[in-house]
Amino acid sequence: MNPFVYGEAVAGEFFTNREAEIRDLSSELKSGQNIIIFSPRRYGKTSLIKKVLNNLKKEGCLTLYIDLFFVNSKQKFVEIYAEAIAKTFKGPFVKIIEGLRSLLPKLLPKIVVRTGGETSFEFEFDRSKKIAPLLEDLYESVNKLARKHKKKAIVVFDEFQELLSFDDGEIESGMRSKFQFHRDVAYVFLGSKRNLMRKLFDDKSRSFYNSGRKYPLPKIETAVFSRFIKERMHQTGVDVKQAEINQILEISRCHPYYTQELCHFVWEKSRDKKKVSKELIDEAVQEIILSEAANYNSIWENLTAKQKGYLMGLSEYSKISAYSREFLEKNQLGTQSTVQKLTKILYDKQLIEKEGGKVFFEDIFFEKWIQKHVLAK
Numbered sequence: 001m002n003p004f005v006y007g008e009a010v011a012g013e014f015f016t017n018r019e020a021e022i023r024d025l026s027s028e029l030k031s032g033q034n035i036i037i038f039s040p041r042r043y044g045k046t047s048l049i050k051k052v053l054n055n056l057k058k059e060g061c062l063t064l065y066i067d068l069f070f071v072n073s074k075q076k077f078v079e080i081y082a083e084a085i086a087k088t089f090k091g092p093f094v095k096i097i098e099g100l101r102s103l104l105p106k107l108l109p110k111i112v113v114r115t116g117g118e119t120s121f122e123f124e125f126d127r128s129k130k131i132a133p134l135l136e137d138l139y140e141s142v143n144k145l146a147r148k149h150k151k152k153a154i155v156v157f158d159e160f161q162e163l164l165s166f167d168d169g170e171i172e173s174g175m176r177s178k179f180q181f182h183r184d185v186a187y188v189f190l191g192s193k194r195n196l197m198r199k200l201f202d203d204k205s206r207s208f209y210n211s212g213r214k215y216p217l218p219k220i221e222t223a224v225f226s227r228f229i230k231e232r233m234h235q236t237g238v239d240v241k242q243a244e245i246n247q248i249l250e251i252s253r254c255h256p257y258y259t260q261e262l263c264h265f266v267w268e269k270s271r272d273k274k275k276v277s278k279e280l281i282d283e284a285v286q287e288i289i290l291s292e293a294a295n296y297n298s299i300w301e302n303l304t305a306k307q308k309g310y311l312m313g314l315s316e317y318s319k320i321s322a323y324s325r326e327f328l329e330k331n332q333l334g335t336q337s338t339v340q341k342l343t344k345i346l347y348d349k350q351l352i353e354k355e356g357g358k359v360f361f362e363d364i365f366f367e368k369w370i371q372k373h374v375l376a377k
Contacts, residue, residue: 002267003232006260017224018048021217025052029154029186030061034179034212036201040353040362041192042257043217049156049188062088062146062153069159073166074131079123081138082107086121088145096121103141106134135171139178146184153185160189161196169207172200176207187212195348219254229263233276238267240276247281251364258364261288289369296369299351308374309333310342311351314359315370322359 028035029052037045053063064084071077082104089096093111100109100121108124125134146153163172179187189212191197201208226245233240248266252259265284270276289296300308313322313331320327322343323336333339343359346352353362361367 001236002264003236004260004263004267006257006264017228018044018051018220021048022052022055025049025215026055028213029056029188030059030152032152032183032186034187035189035215036197036212037188037190037215037217038194038197039192039217040194041350042255043192043219044256045190045192045217046158048217049158049190053154053156056152056154060151062142062149062151064088064142064153064155065158066156067158068162071162071166074135074171075127077166077171078107078125078131078134078138082109082123083121085138085141085145086123093119103144104134104137106137132170132174135174136178139175143178143182143185146182151184154188155185156188156190158190159192161191161193161200164196164200173207176211180211193350220256220259222249222254225249225254225259229259232263233267233270236267236271238270238274238276240270244276244278244281247278251281251285253364255364285365285368288365289372292365293369293373296366296373299366300370300374306333306338306342307346310339310346311361311370312374314352314361315367316375318360318367321357323357 025035025048037049039045050065053065057063064087066080066084068077068080071080082100085103086096086100086109089099097109097111100107104123106125109121110124112120112122114120142153142155145151179185189197189201189208191200200206201211201214203209226242226249229245229248230240230242248262249259252262262281262284265287266276266281269280269284269287273280303311309331310322310333313327313333317327317330320330323339325336328334328336328339333342343352343354347354350362351366352359
């Protein structure tokens with residue numbers, strides 16, 4: 001089995017060491033501190049918080065994980081919130097139903113048997129009536145459970161910025177008005193669209209302004225990733241030298257997702273020969289670019305000429321600041337205000353990232369695709 005996993009939340013041996021963050025977050029959440037975690041896409045936020053939740057659950061805390069990524073209405077929000085609450089109940093179905101009806105009297109729970117025999121709960125409610133009373137029951141439910149069982153509780157909302165796509169302010173203000181009084185519950189808000197997360201938590205006019213500790217998630221340190229790669233390769237009988245590990249991390253820039261992806265392809269290339277080489281790493285990079293070519297072509301075709309020029313310049317002159325006159329002149333992008341507008345547009349499209357005054361590609365392999373298929377022509 002390939003020891004490197006990407007494209008999904010990982011756990012156990014596949015999880016890359018973030019011990020400092022795990023300790024810090026666990027301590028804060030047990031003390032009741034609300035946390036706002038934001039970072040670029042694919043930095044491992046979900047894997048990290050699920051690891052923290054698993055640890056805290058073992059310590060006796062109530063834990064709920066609610067993913068808003070596919071939520072597009074208030075009704076769907078009610079459904080997934082109630083389903084997450086139902087998962088905290090244990091015991092005979094009759095007792096669970098009784099507990100849920102007591103906690104959420106305006107919802108009708110029903111047991112659903114999935115293919116393979118797995119059971120879960122779904123909830124019915126009168127969609128013609130106002131949703132506010134349902135929401136209020138949900139907001140108070142975990143706090144009631146925590147007090148009843150004399151436990152600390154942690155509720156995680158993943159991709160929280162999606163709230164902005166379907167909420168008119170009712171959910172946002174309602175949550176805040178209730179959550180601020182919950183002393184036994186800590187809330188975690190995760191988001192990958194940093195501009196939208198800042199809109200929710202940094203705007204003084206918003207309900208969630210300054211409602212928790214902001215926790216930007218950094219890249220994993222080079223030394224930590226280096227040990228992880230070496231251990232995972234050696235555990236599966238593949239020899240890798242430090243020079244090759246350095247090459248991998250230089251290419252991936254220690255980005256959690258792209259490092260795992262590159263290592264996955266490198267391992268597949270190296271497992272028969274039982275040894276990683278520079279040539280095999282180069283082959284792995286080209287294979288990744290080829291596998292994403294259709295996606296990259298589609299992205300490129302939907303960009304304007306100015307946007308393409310900006311990305312070509314960023315790819316060719318990566319050591320020059322995108323805000324400098326030199327960058328502007330080399331890429332014939334017009335005025336400084338034009339560059340600023342392009343930066344915002346491409347950032348909102350999640351094609352570039354901004355950090356410490358620097359601009360860089362969100363997807364390192366998209367940059368390499370541009371270098372090979374656009375600049376090389």
